[in-house]
Amino acid sequence: MADDGSRGTVGTVVRVDERHARPQPVECARCGATVLVAKFSPQHTSVQWAAAAAAACAEFRARAAEGTRGALVEGCGTLRDGIDAALASGRLAVAPPTYERGNTSSARPLPGNRGEGDPGD
Numbered sequence: 008m009a010d011d012g013s014r015g016t017v018g019t020v021v022r023v024d025e026r027h028a029r030p031q032p033v034e035c036a037r038c039g040a041t042v043l044v045a046k047f048s049p050q051h052t053s054v055q056w057a058a059a060a061a062a063a064c065a066e067f068r069a070r071a072a073e074g075t076r077g078a079l080v081e082g083c084g085t086l087r088d089g090i091d092a093a094l095a096s097g098r099l100a101v102a103p104p105t106y107e108r109g110n111t112s113s114a115r116p117l118p119g120n121r122g123e124g125d126p127g128d
Contacts, residue, residue: 037084
């Protein structure tokens with residue numbers, strides 16, 4: 008059976024939250040590196056670094072000079088501030104949930120989801 012990614016009890020139809028965000032460019036105020044950013048929730052931020060942005064980033068260069076490989080650099084603090092500023096100003100938004108109904112015939116039940124009509128649901 009194919010797994011459609013939804014969760015619930017056999018035969019139950021549930022809403023599946025699939026967030027889709029179009030990445031938006033955000034520029035670092037310190038070095039001008041531009042990355043693509045998508046916000047899926049207030050806590051979940053996806054940052055796409057192109058090679059040119061990583062090469063331009065002052066914090067990445069400083070860590071590379073210390074011997075840290077680029078893939079091991081957690082990120083740029085100045086850019087993080089820029090992402091927060093873009094979010095606060097409305098230039099970047101959190102992607103709203105888009106609920107789709109999924110058939111859960113092959114999914115495992117989650118705690119608290121005992122089936123339709125159960126008062127505990």
